[in-house]
Amino acid sequence: MDLDKENQKTSLYDLHIAHGGRMVDFCGYILPIQFQGIVAEHKHVRQNAGLFDVSHMGQISISGADFDTMAVALEALMPADILSLKKGEMRYSVLLNKNGGIEDDLIITRGAKGHEDEDIISIVVNAATKNNDLAILQNELSELDVVLETGRSLIALQGPKAAEVIGRHSSVADELIFMQAKNSKIAGFDVFVSRSGYTGEDGFEICVDDENAPALVEILLNENEVEPIGLGARDSLRLEAGLCLFGHDMNKNIDPITASIIFAIGKRRRSDGGFVGAKAVLEILEIGAEQKRVGMMFEGRMPVREGAELIDENDEIIGYVTSGTSSPMLEAPIAMGYLPIEKSKIGTGVCALVRSKKVYGSVVKMPFVKQNYVRALS
Amino acid sequence: MSDIKYSSDHEYVKIDGGNGIIGVSIYAQEQLGDIVYVELPNVGEDIKKGDEIAVIESVKAASELYSPVSGTIVAINEKLNDEPAFVNLDAEGEGWIFKVALSNVSELDELMNEAAYNKHIS
Numbered sequence: 001m002d003l004d005k006e007n008q009k010t011s012l013y014d015l016h017i018a019h020g021g022r023m024v025d026f027c028g029y030i031l032p033i034q035f036q037g038i039v040a041e042h043k044h045v046r047q048n049a050g051l052f053d054v055s056h057m058g059q060i061s062i063s064g065a066d067f068d069t070m071a072v073a074l075e076a077l078m079p080a081d082i083l084s085l086k087k088g089e090m091r092y093s094v095l096l097n098k099n100g101g102i103e104d105d106l107i108i109t110r111g112a113k114g115h116e117d118e119d120i121i122s123i124v125v126n127a128a129t130k131n132n133d134l135a136i137l138q139n140e141l142s143e144l145d146v147v148l149e150t151g152r153s154l155i156a157l158q159g160p161k162a163a164e165v166i167g168r169h170s171s172v173a174d175e176l177i178f179m180q181a182k183n184s185k186i187a188g189f190d191v192f193v194s195r196s197g198y199t200g201e202d203g204f205e206i207c208v209d210d211e212n213a214p215a216l217v218e219i220l221l222n223e224n225e226v227e228p229i230g231l232g233a234r235d236s237l238r239l240e241a242g243l244c245l246f247g248h249d250m251n252k253n254i255d256p257i258t259a260s261i262i263f264a265i266g267k268r269r270r271s272d273g274g275f276v277g278a279k280a281v282l283e284i285l286e287i288g289a290e291q292k293r294v295g296m297m298f299e300g301r302m303p304v305r306e307g308a309e310l311i312d313e314n315d316e317i318i319g320y321v322t323s324g325t326s327s328p329m330l331e332a333p334i335a336m337g338y339l340p341i342e343k344s345k346i347g348t349g350v351c352a353l354v355r356s357k358k359v360y361g362s363v364v365k366m367p368f369v370k371q372n373y374v375r376a377l378s
Numbered sequence: 379m380s381d382i383k384y385s386s387d388h389e390y391v392k393i394d395g396g397n398g399i400i401g402v403s404i405y406a407q408e409q410l411g412d413i414v415y416v417e418l419p420n421v422g423e424d425i426k427k428g429d430e431i432a433v434i435e436s437v438k439a440a441s442e443l444y445s446p447v448s449g450t451i452v453a454i455n456e457k458l459n460d461e462p463a464f465v466n467l468d469a470e471g472e473g474w475i476f477k478v479a480l481s482n483v484s485e486l487d488e489l490m491n492e493a494a495y496n497k498h499i500s
Contacts, residue, residue: 038412
């Protein structure tokens, strides 16, 4: 029984306080919602580099067999093509239930070559679902060692200046492209670092032991280009980048096709199936989804937020908003939500109800702002 | 000098003759963060103390403003339509939200003066 429900501090708690972070309880952790302000932090990440504490995320390690054996076992649980992952490559995937609904979304990484951890598969999952994910994985992979790692912080450095900043302390910026990872050193500290993130910008996610995390973060924050960033800007950045938030833009009643994340299903797996939920998912692939997650922009300034209903010309409810805010870069209301397929084409008019008022807009292409991933080394 | 009173919900009333100028306190705007939209009421509306009169939206959330007094709305701060950030920049000045012809001046006695409010938020 879990009697100790107190929210946990991350290894960076004292640093957040020292930098003026406004702390909130979030998924069992005490984390900063903002430092100087959400809009300023948001713009800083788009123009410079921002540092995030994402230590609340679940870090799960899988070991105990050769890669192919582990990949085959994991492919029974998720629809990604895991067998084709090369050493040090990462891929986005989802855990599904029998009905094809999304139980969680995650990033799976194959250990990098030439390191003692090269035969480990690591998975980063959402904080709120990590214990559920761990139970699913431990239950289904009983032949393997499945461990929820503790004692490790996870920090993200994101923005167009991230590579330049990292380059002053490490060679990894010249060695990794988007969705690659390796064991390395940054400022002398041992890290497992990937070129990835949740902002749409170039950047790095750095796994480092708790005892070294504050010193490493202090070094990075001392760089002129870097400011600390809270959860508020993390959410507005990922929304502008068109990236889903589990529990909001997708949940256990929504399949990956409806959620417009078909890329989470490997090509080979779309024909072969063989994963939990495959029957339902492949059927939807065949006949098409009834609804779809889309991006929307609205007129005026009033934000259209999660929960707002979308109505047709007869005032019938035809969909709903799952995330929405005022875009700091576009200075306009942006949102994601679900609409019937026949009303989901780019350019189609939409109408949302906010406090019983009609707000007009249209379906737009996502991301709302350009993604700036580094897909090749110069 | 106008007299200023505060509600426990962080609205203020500045007394300006028989009118009250209403907005949110400097403390409240700090807590709300970057304000991106203010939904203003209509001039001529009769309102009662405690009514939800305006909505102030930050990047993160929408917050209701409850009127600390009763009366008739005689003006709204239309500048906020274009520049909602005035609420952040000058909450108790240029960032006022609406003006009411007070119908019950005794309601002001139930509000806090500046010293009491400062104690309330500390």
